[in-house]
Amino acid sequence: MRQWLFRQLERGYERLLAREVSGAPTHVAVIQDGNRRYARERGDGAHDGHRAGAQTTERVLEWCQEIGVEELTLYAFSTENFDRPAEEREALFDLLCEKLREFADAERVHANEVCIRAIGDLDRLPPRVRDAIDYAEDRTDGYDRFVLNIALAYGGRAQLLEAARSVAHDVESGDLEAEAIDVETVQERLYAQPVRDVDLIIRTGGDERTSNFLPWHANGNEAAVFFCAPFWPEFSKRDFLRGIRTYESREASWRRTRARRALALLRAVSEPELAEARSILGRFRDSLPTAEQPEADALRKPAVEASETGDGDSSQVAD
Template structure:
């Protein structure tokens, strides 16, 4: 009886959260933490925690499809995970291999147009894992409705170091001038997979750190971050919707901050000296509270044509 009431309450809360949401992120990255601790709490072997966590992974793809999210990156196996016991590693590699084949052949993946890629130092993984990764890549290569990136043998610092070496080699070979190195140069040298910056990072399991995950793609500190207590196998749709709400609040706060800074600059310097701030103010004016918008409307800022000066 209590379990049924809990399900009804959760379902009602999900509907409330869903109605509250407006803007959703384009790219969500997830640190799937707590599988082993969940297994320990249940009195199970560690591998069972990973297997139950894989079920949550399948669910999050369904939730992302429902919310029209374009891209998901899952932190499945980090470079630090190689330090685990041989027995645990072999069981993990077996599970990863199995799930890549399962996902690549699943009807729901093909119906939703999911593009599956692996990112990381894939050459460090056993041949059976590499074969499964290649199979999933081939099977879904024509899709682009939802991009699913699985981070394997991945470390953010290692990715940036590899990109740096690649750029340095191009400079040494005379194919690239140092003065021409820009954001796009570095982005092109990163692991193939993510197609856009990360909007939201989710970490389960209670730890409040991003653990070397997608530092470049997270665009500095611009990505919203949602830390939550449930272990990954316990992560529910309610938790996912809460994370989206955190992103939405973060985005609204960011827009207000940009608008207020631009307004302060325009008032302090004048529109001629601060044309860029004027453009920012016009772009984010709607993010300000009505009282501040009324102040702007009472003393409107006119955008000038720089060519007229």
Template sequence: MLRRARSGFVRAYERLLHREGEVGEGPSHVAIIQDGNRRYARSQGDDAPEGHRAGARTTEQVSEWCKELGVEELTLYTFSTENFERPPEEREPLFDLIEDKLYEFADAERVHDGNIRIRAIGDIERLPERVREAVDYAEARTADYDELTLNVALAYGGRNELLRAARDVATAVKEEGLDPEEVTAEEVERRLYRGSVRDVDLIIRTGGDERTSNFLPWHANGNEAAVYFCAPYWPEFSKVDLLRGIRTYQSREASWQRTRTERAVALVRAIAGVELEEASTVAARLREQLPSGGAKQVSAELERQDATE
């Protein structure tokens, strides 16, 4: 009876978070640091591989939840460059699991029915050949899908990614005649792991630690992504936790949009006090950059200034 009551409460809370989430636009790209698999296994009296297998089941659920919620890109921090330092008795079963899951995902009906594209990002050449073959298989099987992109970060390290891109740019300047003045953000971005990844809107980290662990620094830090830290270990991560993360993103986004609108209105007010025609030109540019509500406030301020002339 207690279990049924708890289940009913969770469903009701999910509905509440869903309704709150409908108020604002959700994130397009969610990136998750899947922390706590080993600690979960220890808490259950199991070895680390059991925790990783439990975490893999959560991964399947989260991809389905994200698709349901309209997320267009999901990146999972599955194996970092630091993970190579783990002992072989832990590392090898993890490679086995990653290999198995890539094949399983690539052949799953839900992946094909849902138009989910699987893509690996990271220093893939450092992985065992069997894992690289699984990556190639999963990417080839799902290459034409575009409803949800599932990025699996393997042998990934943000500092290494930026270092490699910097070296590639330096080589292009030295050997290919690239003008240093023509080194743009786009020029750097196309040299990052496996091509284009859209900017990250929300990073979620499970397991209780409050750090982003060198994850997607170009795409997350550069986009000022919202960050949501939560206590559950990755195998315990629930849809409620995901919805709370999305609510954090929406609250941050709403606050940011309010700040932008307030600054735009203040700018129009300041310029109109000196030159109304110039204020009209500035207001027109600002309205293009603001959400509809902010654009209306800028227009209202311009009309108010015009009326006082």
């Protein structure tokens, strides 16, 4: 009876969380931590923990599609994982091969047009893993409704270093002017295909660190971060929805901050900063508490500005 009641409470809490979710992040990145600890607590081997974690991965993919996430990146094997015992590494490589091919052939993957990609220093992986990666990427090539990135032999600093070396080489060879280097120059050298900015990082297992994961796309985008205690095989839909709620709270806070800064600009500076401030405030005005929202007229160009700039229409709202 007690277990039944507990399950009912869990389901009710999950439904409550689902109702509270009003918008999904575009790109979620997950650090799947705790597989080995999960196995040790049960007296099992590390391989059993990784296999249990693979089942959670499948569920998370479904949850992402349910709420409208468009890209999911899974931290499956870091460069540091090469230091693990050979027996554990080989078992994990075998599991990766199995799951990559299984995903690539799954009916739901093709029905949902999931594009499977691997990112990282893939040349360090055994040939059988690279073959499985090629198989999965070829089978899902051309799909764009949902992107599943699997980070293998991955290290964020190493990726940035390699991109920097590539840029430096092109400058030295004369193929690139130093003055022409911008964000896109670096970003296009990080991965073979574009990766969206990360909106939310989820880490399981209790550790509160992001472990060098997608630093360019997460830190640069000021991604929200959700740390939770359950080991990866225990990660539930409730935990997932709590992570989404963390993102929404972070996004609302970011919008309020931008709107307040724009309002301060309107009150304190002159053109051309005013045009930018009006544009930002126009977009995020509704994020402010009602008492802080400026009147609509505050977002319009004064008549004297319009006449000076040749706009002609003093009621025009700044873009």
